[in-house]
Amino acid sequence: MILDLHTHSVRSDDGRAKVANYCQWIKKKDLPLDGVVLTEHRQFDAESDYRELEDQYGLLILKASEVETDYGHVLVFGVNEDMVHAFDFARIDNPLPEVLAAAKSCGGFAVPCHPGRRNVGLFSHYEERGPVDDVEVVEIYNGGSIPGEDERSRQEADRYGYRGIGGSDSHIVSRIGLCATEFADDIATMDDLVSALRTGRCEARTWRT
């Protein structure tokens, strides 16, 4: 089962894609995706209900968030009422250890994304400040990376023993599915996804040329 774990819709300030248009694009282009996770910037979209689209297109649509920390951007999966009160999703300087701890204690899972990127990537901060405990998984394939960024992500992930996931980081419809994550087991819910990320029964994939 393949999911794009990092996508943005019009609910993000720089997102220009409607979720329905993602769905019809995936089907029209016959992309090998079984679903997407919406990771809107600095917020959790508790309101949108995509069940009708899921049924119409036969896709899994889950919701998470991309938050900003002092070590770069981080995807948080399994967001719930407890987590949104544990730290301020809108802040741009959340301490990474606090985000990792909050995600864990609330039953979720946090994954630093595009870690090879300057300033907003985990590894650019490791140079000066050293590694952070409790990071287990990072995004090693990101559809928005410029040349060199994903290479660095993979090298550093290997060095620190982190597992990897992939996501397109799409902000427009036609970028969906450039990178994704393949899961060994079926994923039907966010709980399934968090479990799979914890156990590592998944593998990053890329279709970027």
Add this chain to the structure above:
Amino acid sequence: MANVDIATIRDEWVGRVFQELDLVVDRERMLDWAISCGETDPRFVDPDHPDFQASTAFPTHINVARMLPDDFPQIGTGGIDGGKSIEWQRPMRAGDRLHAEVQIADIYAKTGRSGTMVFIVNRMTFTDADGAPVATVDWRMIRQG
């Protein structure tokens, strides 16, 4: 650039019209704009065409001359162009006498490859001599922290 400051500034400034201007759409500038952008459609590059009009992005440059209200608080430095959007209600034609109002539509902070950034969205609304809407341009101006 703490978030609390941005929130306060947003509450105070968003929605305020801080500048108005009147302008006449210049034929030569329209033409030069279209040609240098690579337009080949005669509607944009032939002044004698019966439907001669400004190319799509033409009104975006009118924002360049004005940045922020005089008494707007100092946030970060620089003024990088983070993006422009334009929405058209009707074509803009040579000789049109237009009125424009400028307001701050949004202010928010985020981080990117170049560091901490504050986005100030500057919205310019164009109307014609009858007050009918012509176009709206949003300019996402980036100040760096």
Add this chain to the structure above:
Amino acid sequence: MRIEDVELGDELPEERPDVSLETVRRFVKAAEMDFPRFTDHEAARAEGLPGAVIPGIMSQGQLAAMIHRWAPGCSILSLDTIFRTSMIVGTPVVCRGAVTDIDDDGIVEIDVTIISETSGATGVLGTARVRLT
């Protein structure tokens, strides 16, 4: 181009617009933004830029021109572009577009991008709403 000739997923013909110094100079004069950062590599580098940069709004204009060539007679109702990384004057770029939605009332939505052919970086991305004839 008529609405019945368009399918979801159609790609617009790629274009490689003229981003020479000469053309950028003509553009900045028309746009009343004749600043050295757009027309002088040395001056731009002194500002910390990698070289003279193509104005974002010129890129936006080039994307509009691509759409107008793809669908002669069309009306672009909106064009929303995000300027992500600087594109350098004289360095080749490619403009791309893809149809991502078709409305019942003859309006199509198009994703647009401009990519540096040397670095592979996406300099501009956005969307357009276009009424076809």
